[in-house]
Amino acid sequence: MLPSWMSAAGVAAPDDRQGNVGIFSFLKKKPEAAAAPPEPARLETAPRQPSDAERERQREIARATAAKIDAIELAMTTDFFDDAEARWGNTRRAPAAAAAVLDEAGESELFTMLEQPDAAAAPAAAPVVEESAILYANDQAALAEQMLQGCLAELGRSERQPWWMLFDLYQAAGREQDFDSIAIDYASHFETSPPAYSNRLPADTPQQTFAGVAPAARLTGTLGSDATPRLQALLASSGAPVRIDLSAITHATIDGCAALLSALQSLRGARRAIVLAGADTLLAVLRPMLAIGERSSGEAPWLLLLELLQLLEREKDFEETAMDYCVTFEVSPPSFEVLPAQAGAGTTPAGQPGAEQRFMLPATVDGDIAPLLAAIDNYAAMDPAAPVVLDCTKLVRIGFAAATNLHAALRRLAVDERRIELRELNHLVAALLRLLNYGDCARLYAHKY
Missing domain, CATH: 3.30.750.24 (STAS domain)
Incomplete structure (x- = not known):
């Protein structure tokens, strides 16, 4: 038996008699059945009719309940069918x-x-x-x-x-x-x-x-060659750890990947501490660009993906992606490195802090x-x-x-x-x-x- 609030919202109970019922169809609102012929009135006093305000409140409850059910069903369905190949029938396998x-x-x-x-x-x-x-x-x-x-x-x-x-x-x-x-x-x-x-x-x-105040750069929109001057300014800075915000990147070009890869490798080679903000956002941008066996994207996005996984110290993901890179370009896979302890060097000189x-x-x-x-x-x-x-x-x-x-x-x-x-x-x-x-x-x- 459904709770009274769901009944008020117009959510019907599941119909077990139907054969082809979706996985979550019992959460869906079903159309109201045709009204049965009214039985002869037995009460001497007619039931109180709800006011306009009460009707509007019930409609709001029904709309909110339906929206919650739809959202939860969507989330649960996504969990069950989270394999992109099974969902879209795509034979193009993305790298790990x-x-x-x-x-x-x-x-x-x-x-x-x-x-x-x-x-x-x-x-x-x-x-x-x-x-x-x-x-x-x-x-x-x-x-x-x-x-x-x-x-x-x-x-x-x-x-x-x-x-x-x-x-x-x-x-x-x-x-x-x-x-x-x-x-x-x-x-x-x-x-x-x-x-x-x-x-x-x-x-x-x-x-x-x-x-201290960390030298920082925030890359937004498309990661392209225009990011090179900002990244070079970070390389020329000194003091506290370098902070790179990647959370607003929506697309990436081969030249942009090469520029960021070069900057990250230089910073790591100099044992500069690096703080990556929103790195998972860039990982999500890079992943669809790459496919095992396809070299059209060039090596830079692959190597940038590996560099990010190295800096994030995600060894398992790194090893799997390295093997995909090896198969695609027929080269020896790069090895995961245990990063040495990194240290900053005090505070940066006084100046106007950017946003x-x-x-x-x-x-x-x-x-x-x-x-x-x-x-x-x-x-x-x-x-x-x-x-x-x-x-x-x-x-x-x-x-x-x-x-x-x-x-x-x-x-x-x-x-x-x-x-x-x-x-x-x-x-x-x-x-x-x-x-x-x-x-x-x-x-x-x-x-x-």
Whole structure:
């Protein structure tokens, strides 16, 4: 028996008597059956007719319910038939590569609800989540892990936050095997793709590493030869890690791929730290350009795809794509390399920060953070009208006392409704900052799994 709200919305029960019923046809609204001849009236008083306002409310409920059912059915159907060859009957096999991930602006509302809450919204916090975040902030990762592991059987049945915190804990500690183990359980429980492991800096990285305004470039639209001057400017820069935002690329040319490939190889050869934002967006652009056995696209897009997978440390995807490249061009496949530890070199010289520039926080923020707070104040003073954006891509852990001091500093900067953002937070740190009420002065954006 259907719930009353679905009955009010006009959603009919499934008809088991029909033979050819779609997989999800029981979720579809069915046309109302022809009205049966009315029975003789038995009641002395006629039933109350709904008002116009009530009818309109019922119509709104019906429309909203139908839209939700259609969206859920579409998402579930996509999961069942996710093979592009089976779906379109295309015999042109694409190379193995990481699956496309939509950027923040393109992510649908439905998958934002199903996969991860709005990055700037504070999800409902459970005591075990807050206690684990405090333990981790106080450098008691082992106890935090025990608490998170222990709550998976109960809280983890419906909430994804403990899983995400464990993923980040294992990445910070370099425990890939443990990460992959719970990733399998996570994928099975939530019926979704498992997250990919990528090495983060160890928690004992010196605090001075990666602090400052990062030289940055944001590539948009078509990746073409016109990107060369901007990439050369990055090569000529010095100081903090180089940040390249790829999230707005929609197309790519062979010359553009060659230019970006050359820049990435030069930066890696110089052991410059590279922060790639929105790399999955570019992977999704490159993948349809390539087909095994077809050389018309040239080698540059293939080699750029391999370079991105190397920098993202996705060894399995790299090896599979390298074999596809080998078969296509009949050459020896390139080998995956274990990247050496990369370090930045302090802060960049003072100057007007572009809209794409952010202040990169170090891997560990703890103890006396007065020099760090002074550097953030200097960055914010460069353009008092611009948002203050703290990039937390490399931030592994922030101590409880340090988080309190940073909060006080950001509240001083938030005068006159100045926008402050903390981007790419890991979920352990994000949980701590929500607990400390950072939302009263800043917007928190956790990275996505």
